Amino acid sequence: MNSLTASLPSIPSLPDSAPRHVALERHRAVDLPYASFVREFVAQNRPVVVEGAMRGCPALAKWTPEFFKQRFGPKQVQVSYAEQMTFAAFIDAVLASREDAPGPYMYRLFIGPHLPELLPDLEPLNPYAFPRRMASPLMLRPWRRPDGYLKLLIGGIGGRFPVLHYDGENAHATITEIYGDKEFILYPPEDAACLYPKLEMPNHSSIADVRQADPVRFPLFAQATRYSTVLHPGDMVFVPSRWWHAARALSPSISICQNMYDASNWSGYVESLCPPASGLRALKRRAKKAYLTGLGHLLSTLEQRPRHADAPTTGLAARIGRLAPVTSAEAGDSGTWPVADWKVR
Numbered sequence: 001m002n003s004l005t006a007s008l009p010s011i012p013s014l015p016d017s018a019p020r021h022v023a024l025e026r027h028r029a030v031d032l033p034y035a036s037f038v039r040e041f042v043a044q045n046r047p048v049v050v051e052g053a054m055r056g057c058p059a060l061a062k063w064t065p066e067f068f069k070q071r072f073g074p075k076q077v078q079v080s081y082a083e084q085m086t087f088a089a090f091i092d093a094v095l096a097s098r099e100d101a102p103g104p105y106m107y108r109l110f111i112g113p114h115l116p117e118l119l120p121d122l123e124p125l126n127p128y129a130f131p132r133r134m135a136s137p138l139m140l141r142p143w144r145r146p147d148g149y150l151k152l153l154i155g156g157i158g159g160r161f162p163v164l165h166y167d168g169e170n171a172h173a174t175i176t177e178i179y180g181d182k183e184f185i186l187y188p189p190e191d192a193a194c195l196y197p198k199l200e201m202p203n204h205s206s207i208a209d210v211r212q213a214d215p216v217r218f219p220l221f222a223q224a225t226r227y228s229t230v231l232h233p234g235d236m237v238f239v240p241s242r243w244w245h246a247a248r249a250l251s252p253s254i255s256i257c258q259n260m261y262d263a264s265n266w267s268g269y270v271e272s273l274c275p276p277a278s279g280l281r282a283l284k285r286r287a288k289k290a291y292l293t294g295l296g297h298l299l300s301t302l303e304q305r306p307r308h309a310d311a312p313t314t315g316l317a318a319r320i321g322r323l324a325p326v327t328s329a330e331a332g333d334s335g336t337w338p339v340a341d342w343k344v345r
């Protein structure tokens, strides 16, 4: 047992009669080296909050609702799938949001293609949001996201992400609070049956609001184990693949969300991109699957190379680092990311 494992409380198992509410495990970044994070949480598909995950990132000192209103006021922005409005109108609605009359919640604004001016505010990059497989030049073009598919999430008091869900394509996610406070709730994959997945969208729950689930319609819900926490500025929650999650702003709140793949969730990702098909399409899928599977093996090997803080920035080691970035130094700064030609799916 390593020293971190020795100091971690194990996830408790609850007696049947106990309320199934557990406080989500938290660690300070200074006590959780990246290698321990990967070994203890990512590789084991266990959620955790890392406090102080983005030290030195300018957004923490700069981003406020007023900053967005002043800087991008007249710009039309995508708030949800259906709603667009100017940033100024959106921020006004966020600041007017109340527990009994929640305002809009922004969850469809991708920073790279739509607000690339913000990218330098997020550097140095969150050291826990690695490896950056989607940034690898070896990644197939339609799925290549040099910034890790960074999304902006903003809501006011009582505003919430609209649905209890898990992320598609077997992704892990990191969600980092930049400003304000947000309640974050997770349920483990094995409790899916208690969360009433929608038939037509099995990663979305039929329960509209976990705080007001109808016990007659959703009798099994009470048996699901809820892990909850409150995110404060600088806190990052690691949401492992297939963990259900929901979020609600407790004050005007700004955060960023980023998806992540490594050896632990890659095969599920490949499966989700290559569902069974017939005819010519089946041949293309097989070729894509073979490429992505091989790429996964190659990236896993490269990611395991020992990293040295004083690694050379030129030559073979640097080139390998660019193919499989596992540190922010290897990922480079946002000036080197080809943001202009990304498409948002």
Ligand SMILES: O=C(O)CCC(=O)C(=O)O
Binding pocket: 107, 151, 153, 160, 161, 167, 175, 245, 246, 247, 248, 255, 257
């Ligand atoms: O609002 C949040 O923090 C949740 C974000 C989320 O789950 C998502 O973007 O998939």
